[in-house]
Amino acid sequence: MLGNESVCKVSPVLVSTTNYRGRSAEEVANSCADKIVSISETAPDAVREQAKFFKSQIIMALTYYIKEAIRSDRTTLYNQLKAAGHSDAAELIRRF
């Protein structure tokens, strides 16, 4: 049966928080993967399993490159702090 009813809808958001730290590379990677891969609850089991495996691979790749980005940014921070005359702070950053 065809209908002509239109509805405006709003969906809930997910809120996550951290205490005394930022988010880890793994947490950010999971959020990113959720944006890239969504798995329909009505998809056939075989398709769902394949999608889950693909998503796990995406998370692994994202985690690796996010950590690389963090390391690279720390190198930049180290050099900027050192150039600004804050060698002690720069050394702390390098040791993280």
Add this chain to the structure above:
Amino acid sequence: MAFTGDFMCTSFKQELMTATHDFTTSTGDSFKLALYTNSASFTAATTAYTATNEVTGTNYTATGAALTNVTPTTSGTTALTDFADLTFSNVTLTARGAIIYNDTKADRAVVVLDFTEDKTATAGDFVITFPTADASNAIIRIA
């Protein structure tokens, strides 16, 4: 006085018909998300941002933070739009809900978001993750 669910503001629905809002990426209007305590009592009748009962906390700025628009699209017969996830970094605050409003167009309210319980970050990140941008889950959709 409390949050009682997620609402698409009635005024926003009307404003859709007067082409008030533009969700286009980069060139569209600027939308913001503001956080509130459970003393706020927003409903579908909410029409605009208010500072009343907005959270206060370390590194949180009144009026909230800017959202990154995702240009509206369609999926089947459903039109939908989305925003990039939003992080309030290194904050100490407790919030029970939020409103999204159009900072470009006189702070007109778009949606009310109920977190269902108080959410607290202490010297940490407060992250809003928007739902999957598809016909069944997108944050704002017209089916």
